Amino acid sequence: MTLKSQWILITGASSGFGAAAAVAFARSGANLILGARRIDRLEKVAQSCRDLGASAHSHSLDVASSQSVITFASWISKITPRVHVLINNAGGAHGLDTVATGKDSDWEAMVQSNFLGLLRVTRAILPLLSHHSGSSIVNIGSIAGHTAYEGGAVYCGVKSAERSVTQALRLELSGTGIRVCSLDPGMALSEFSSVRFKGDEIRASAVYQGVEPLTSEDIAETLVWMASRPAHVNIDELVIKPTDQAAIHKVYRRPVGG
Numbered sequence: 001m002t003l004k005s006q007w008i009l010i011t012g013a014s015s016g017f018g019a020a021a022a023v024a025f026a027r028s029g030a031n032l033i034l035g036a037r038r039i040d041r042l043e044k045v046a047q048s049c050r051d052l053g054a055s056a057h058s059h060s061l062d063v064a065s066s067q068s069v070i071t072f073a074s075w076i077s078k079i080t081p082r083v084h085v086l087i088n089n090a091g092g093a094h095g096l097d098t099v100a101t102g103k104d105s106d107w108e109a110m111v112q113s114n115f116l117g118l119l120r121v122t123r124a125i126l127p128l129l130s131h132h133s134g135s136s137i138v139n140i141g142s143i144a145g146h147t148a149y150e151g152g153a154v155y156c157g158v159k160s161a162e163r164s165v166t167q168a169l170r171l172e173l174s175g176t177g178i179r180v181c182s183l184d185p186g187m188a189l190s191e192f193s194s195v196r197f198k199g200d201e202i203r204a205s206a207v208y209q210g211v212e213p214l215t216s217e218d219i220a221e222t223l224v225w226m227a228s229r230p231a232h233v234n235i236d237e238l239v240i241k242p243t244d245q246a247a248i249h250k251v252y253r254r255p256v257g258g
């Protein structure tokens with residue numbers, strides 16, 4: 001189905017998947033509503049969408065704050081009476097500590113953004129979601145929600161919770177025509193690892209050493225594909241990994257200099 005003139009709302013659109021998705025949807029003729037905390041970066045993404053001919057609007061959004069989400073939703077209702085596609089993308093990992101050494105502040109940030117944030121935004125936007133065939137909610141999960149790894153107890157936990165929320169929401173919205181989907185990527189290049197390791201770029205780049213990871217554009221293209229399926233088709237759950245990542249614990253790495 002066409003995305004032309006549809007309103008696409010993307011949370012966490014200031015970098016990575018969200019920013020690439022905004023541009024990809026703009027190229028498909030859609031209009032954009034973008035939210036994130038770094039408003040200067042967000043506005044640059046919105047401008048790139050406008051340069052492609054889209055109507056694109058940006059507003060500060062902290063999904064960890066109920067008040068911020070309410071303000072964001074009320075601002076949206078002044079731009080458009082309806083949203084066709086909601087992409088719950090805001091989130092990420094903080095730290096790679098074991099449970100024994102984990103920090104409250106990291107745990108809280110992960111639960112707030114990936115889990116409670118997704119719930120808050122969905123609750124606030126549901127009244128604006130067009131109740132006609134073909135509207136979609138796409139939640140960004142992760143292969144971390146399928147298989148846990150050491151140091152990932154909380155991140156894996158919240159991405160696993162994302163799958164449960166997606167499944168419950170699909171049941172709750174049955175009959176409305178709204179599709180509810182989860183896109184669950186593996187290793188992908190973005191600011192994810194830099195955020196996880198708190199700006200330690202050496203540690204962050206080591207994650208991708210010798211590997212060809214997914215790009216944010218790969219994820220963006222997949223999101224556009226999911227949202228543009230015919231209205232009777234719901235991509236319930238889509239796992240996408242780099243070819244080099246046979247499983248979360250098995251990543252092929254080319255020898256340095258090889």
Ligand code: NDP
Binds near residue numbers: 012014063140188195
């Ligand atoms: P980035 O760090 O590049 O992007 C994360 C985005 O989320 C940023 O735009 C950031 O914006 C936003 N964000 C984080 N916290 C909040 C918040 N409290 N309120 C509003 N926005 C927030 O990483 P990715 O693009 O990789 O991450 C996007 C999603 O994909 C995340 O949910 C992540 O967990 C998931 N994912 C990533 C994978 C990867 O390997 N890269 C694999 C699987 C899933 P700002 O800081 O400006 O608020």
Ligand code: 8X3
Binds near residue numbers: 155187
């Ligand atoms: C990001 C992928 O494997 O680093 O969700 O957790 S992983």
